[in-house]
Amino acid sequence: MLPRPARFRQAQREFRRGLATVLQTGAVPQTYIEKIVQKYAVGLPPGKQVRAGDYVMIQPEHCMTHDNTGPVISKFKSLGATRIHDPRQPVFTIDHDVQNKTSKNLQKYAAIEAFGRTHGIDFYGAGRGIGHQVLVEEGYAFPHTLVVASDSHSNMYGGVGCVGTPVVRTDAAALWATGKTWWQVPRMIKVELKGKLAPGVTGKDIIVALCGLFNKDEVLNAAIEFHGDGIEALGIDERLAVANMTTEWGALAGVFPVDEPLLDWYKNAVDKMALRTFSGASSSLPPPPEHSRLNETRLNFIRSNPIRPDQGAEYSSHLTLNLSTLVPYVSGPNSVKVATALPKLAQENIKINKAYLVSCTNARASDLKAAAQVVKGHKIAPGVEFYFAAASSKVQADAEKAGDWGALLSAGAKPLPAGCGPCIGLGTGLLEPGEVGISATNRNYKGRMGSPQAQAYLASPAVVAASAIRGVICGPDSLDMNALPQNETPVFTSSAPAPASGASTATLSAEPLVDGFPRSFGGPIMFAPQDNLNTDGIYPGKYTYQDDITLERQAEVVMENYDPEFAKTVAGVRSGGKTVVLVSGYNFGTGSSREQAATALKAAGVPLVIAGSFGDIFKRNSINNGLVCMECPELVADLTEQYAKSGARGHGGVNGELTVQPGWEINVDMENGRIKVKQSDEVLREYQTRPVGPSVQELWNANGTYMTGLLGALNGLGLTSLVNVASSLANDTNGMALLAQLAQGSKTVFAPNNEAFGRVPQNVSSNTALLSSILSYHIAEGRYNASDFAREPSHTIVRTYLNDSSLVNLGGGRGQVLVVERDDGNDNDVNILTLTDDVDVDRTATYENLIIHVIDDVLTPPGTISATATAANLSALVGALQTANLVAPLEAAQGITIFAPTNQAFTAALAALGAQAQNASVISAVLANHVINGTTVYSTGLTAQSFASAGGQAFSFSTNATGSYVTSGASSARIVRADIPVRNGVVHLIDNVLANTASNPEAAASAAVSQSSVAATATSIPAATNAGGSSPTPSNNASIRTAGGLPSAAALFSIVATGMGALLGGMLVF
Template structure:
């Protein structure tokens, strides 16, 4: 079932690419939350939901029919021995009729529509035994209020409850529904009552009523059948004949008991279901109220309204008190109107509201104002839920709510004989755990493999909220929940508003400093409703990670689906509490009264091992251990929308950027919203130096063009961290033309996750956007390449290879159309041949030989060159073999010419698949075996020991021997160069546009794909130098 949140679920469904509902009989739409809202916008929203339902043949119940949970029970969707889920936290209510009801969230609902399936982590099972008989005046609502207050240490957190005991038989079905409904607030995923004779009799009466009238079916496009499709004799008989009961001797994680005969009426609050006080004691405080509520799916059924009517009959609501009533459904209202109970309530001065959620969710008329006190028969009294965070809310049974409305103070009805109630100070209850469930381990957890693209670490300054049970109303106020068009920016502005109004501002300040905040809080964090925005608002504000003692399961589910990482670390929570919480206990803010404490600690979480380091001033204070998130959660994080979406706050970096982008010439080229969001996301990752550099190039014409390219199609960006930019010389960082070129060397067309890079010794070679002719001189004006490999033993160890050093990828994330790899150094465009030879120690002999033969300048003038470069040891061996000829520069020039492919950059994969002629006119041949790839010129062969070292105008392959071929054929060399120049004429890239990237294994492996390199050879300078030496050569082959 989905309700007013159906609109966002429809959007999610469509975003999946789905066009057809997997099973139209599975979903049900009910409109119930904001039914008092008669604006054109809201009515259009409801009409759109109904239209979608009709199109797909989905049952739809419009505004006024009632609260969805009540409708699902009345119409037989929630039925014994079935499983029913809803995108609402109070799906637990279905357990009152022997149906396993449990909540899902919006993303789950969309997936269910598309596939018919969803997921759960199987919960622990808890047996709750209700024994004895309730005293007169004590109700099912008192049972669940007492259970929440007595067992208030997360005893049932994220568990499934089975109710047992002889006390159940005496409970009416409406009372069972109320108890099951509030197992949500107790912390459970489900609370299921047995299918017994009282329940079957209740259904028999409901089926009998159906035979006496023509039921009103849902407004789907399907015609109503001759009998009710779900509430009928056949289905009821099937339940009777095939009962489902627990196995004899079934084991449970815990066994809780409550003696109902010792229970008195209980009141919950203020502002917490974990606090419950016996009514006789609380009534002595004479607490004045301003508003009373008899509404919601918990206690607005016919028996509830009857109980309240009996209390108020012949009396009036107290002066200064407003008493609001709403039936759970139109069917209930018709029943109580007929019985006279509705009229009795109205005569007493109660104010009617339409069947729906209304004030329970903080929508519509009658909300609590600052300083007011309210008492309600609803299920949730979290601060700010029913109105102002400065109000106080209590929960009680319908009779107590009605009596309080009449008297103006919290009290019981006159009919309640306090002397006849149990006189014990507290009810009798017990708790036992036969098989202790282990808590969070303080020892090292097994390392989890990291999925390609998932960050290796999360970290940042700690923001500590010293509060247990920090609920979804505190995280994201209900009044915003059904504003379907609310932006992430607005969500970030109101996050934690009901808990700490200063939180959003403080998080924004952390982000503006270039860091991301880590929120740490107490136990049962995120308890409460299923609103997805509790997770998305924290993400939007720039909180990528929440650490708590424990989490509410629905919040955790929303977080997993939306890419907010949640981890449990009770030891860290305890240390923060001891040092920074007021009086060393959670619940009263920080030591200085602040609701969110910023202790000046930073933490870093190793996502593979789960190790947490807490630091202050760079010094590690303590290490903690938590359980790493598993691969499934990592996969969902990678697929989550806007997983690094920026905070909407306008940070300092953006002002200059926005001013530059506002210029008319630039506004037509650059998607300013996209760029501002991207820089905000990078800022949120702590990449403030990169943000500053990117902002500085906005006033540069080429920089603007580069920024404009980013939003066009899929791209991969390599993002240097702050330390990397700290090593950039001042004369470079102040040159916007040079910075633009350097940044262009960090951008690649297409998507490349870590898993897309070839494992060593193979390489993936990708072309970047760097085409500046002063920094790259490849054939056809092509972009310079990056050479990348992935460690053979570690999928997440990715390196970018250069002549003198490697650059490591630290973590991977994403933004809209981009994959972003954070790297530990600035990617410096490759140098010239001579510069590279000087950088690579093993090429010093080569550099000397090129210098001696005056070949450096001609080689560096070629657009596209491939050089097979012997190592120093190889040169020493060759020179020793040459003897006196080693002094003959003509001989050395001839040999060197046969190490060069002129006018073509040939990366390793293409070596064995094509024929090439050297600058000396000799053919190259290539072969591969288990020991590597070999290059042969004449009869001289060498093994390629390192392939694909990029240089400004081509590539170098390091070899272990000199190709001592002294033969020359100038005509063949010239012909080859002419042929390659012809190819270049048809294969030249468009200037400024890099070629499509390809995976290119090194010479020691087989090719996945090859880069087709075009040839541009505008000059024959090298031949003029080589010709002189070649003319004097003694023919023949020098074999070393």
């Protein structure tokens, strides 16, 4: 129960989100799901409307984890995170392995509970029920919200108008640490349910039929919205069952409308909640506290602020099913894509050994009642075991009160605790080899509910119960087969909008490879001729919650439920020094969210999987864990034709083998997406596929978990603003590349604190392109501890990743630099020297390959020479540059060093020149003596080499007790401030003009060179390696101290704005 202030804040948040969605009047119509995602998307540009296909950062209302919470905790801690971003967001439910009473499992559960209590997270222990059911009962999954879970059946929340979608364990850890994760909005599909179900036909029959009728990936990786007049008569339990199994259908969400029957259902739930502590109507007890999520206030807001799809909202396809033509359906064996009408299947007299009424699909009170009505007056058939469990303790209490629980017990059914149990292949009553089972669960994949040598069917609770008492698959006595619709198949249709005219099939473009990503993958092909090869087949459920299982052990059991010989075969190939490329059919990896399906394949020596298509959750896990997935239907078709039994997938190879070794060697050019297949060194055929993008390549380099860990570490340092900014960069190509570079080699990050980001102008903070460039100025190659920085008055020149050509022009692709020093009296007092006040390092932390220095300001990239000179109060120099018409050529030079006289010095020199001060040639000659062109020489390199000015004069440098000096010809000047970076070089302030202009202006004029020669590459000896920027090694050579009297932060941002306005269309306004 939330305290009252927290409930108030929750109500305020919902009001703002809801109002924003209701009032939005964009020009483009949106679906219901797009509108809900719009509510929960963060960092969207102003006016942006969420559409299918968009990549967005989402901040869901809640994120549920269950028995997999232990590994998520480990991931969370590995990020360096120490606190949960929003403790109200996560929900822990224990449900999968609740029959396991071993001390090891109980200790795991206790550790999860302790972590939850420590961080103030809602926790529901073993026996409370299946997490999805608990989230609905407790109001976490609620109409008009977006809720995710690290479990594939989070689609179920769509039954109550909540957009529920699965995430994976890595995402869950990121959500704990940052409150956000990325999501690509799926394509939208409209499923219209027409008419009314005949008596004896249920919601389970609807979804079983949909999976069987539309079994060609029509909804694969899509988001479904249910429409139609057939919905109104469906009970909420039935809607939940349908939404739950849209996962097996292949969808990422399946959402029903928020209509009057649903609102009435919630009103009834709220009323029951209000009476839950009373012993009777005459009780004198005070009213119980209002439930923080199921209450009249929240319900009334939903009722008063409806959200519906817009007229004209765009759907990629429109499917219809006429419910009045539907009969009971059974799926299987061992596939949800095979569905048979019960009247037909019942004629086969299929004997069963076990029956199950469990799971989040069909174990609610209405389901138990339906089964109880069937078994009353009967006993379970000899030789049959009938297992049942409630979806939650609340459901069980309701069923006990109604007498339905007792009826099932009296018939001989065996009760199990509220939880997943046999549905996930854990606990009592699993299928043994050769057995046949019928279940009201959601998956009948081979080996999921027990032995891979068993057969499993799915059906409604009433059909399961009837089969249990008859011993064969059949319908209940009350079901009059003759009264059912007599259609051979139900009436259904499928249509999609016509493609836009002129649509082209352009050649796929190449994807440049990021550093570290392989140019090619190759090896012998292993072909699994199977569509819908699911995660249970890839990695059995019985291993899924063994949190301490090693990668080596994962490799030993990979594909065990599909082909027990697979792991040994791969190991044999690997012993010859090769890796395997696995090729399979369509919808590869469908099923659960278990990440071990990806990690086990990779651990076994399979770096690349090629398929006709992939389940989205599997692909997400693969990307996060560095397993490459590519689609090539043509290759799949050729392998099927030559090596699959009867030329069709689903029956093994031509000799019945489950995994075929065709003797083909494959090589994939990752940049161009070209696949070459060879046999005995002869190229058989070439194929074209879409190359993987830079983001996937970078995640491969980072092995999938690096970025999540970094965000968690930053969050643990309290740098929430930086976390938000970094997350937003995922929407920018350069930003994504920058983030990915962090994982490669040793680096130092200067991380601005929240207060620093608070001072950044809004038009900068909302511009991801500009933010990418600015943040690149905070990342340096090499690890710089505090002790690596030079003590004042010396400097350390730190080369950063800022090399955006609009902001940097140092030549040779060099990045801009930072000037850093360590306080002479305090080893830990580190300052970054800027045109404004020095930026201080507050504290230092580490994360994997990074040293992170938390700083108190945002570092702004240096500006142009003229803008910097103006900001540094060098008005006399600026005037001289303008007089000599040198501003443009100097600023166009790549790599330049300027010794800039102070105002006082330049004013005196100009006075000495008299009338010649207006002579462009004279001024040009004077300025040429102050420029080293073509080379950027910082204070660390001044004494390492010899240099000549653009005017041909030799420079020499010296240091004594009074300071550091530069000498050119007969004149010398003290360097009063060194190392002021500018866009194309560096400026050193000096206190004298390097020419004897007072006594001999003609001599100065005689050194005149043309204006162009000042900007051209002049004779100069290259600077030291560190000054040139090719070495990341800290260098602390010369000793030159800075001066004060500097402009404001606003002036500094103005410098960056100079030149960026043209790049970004003049959008920067300070």
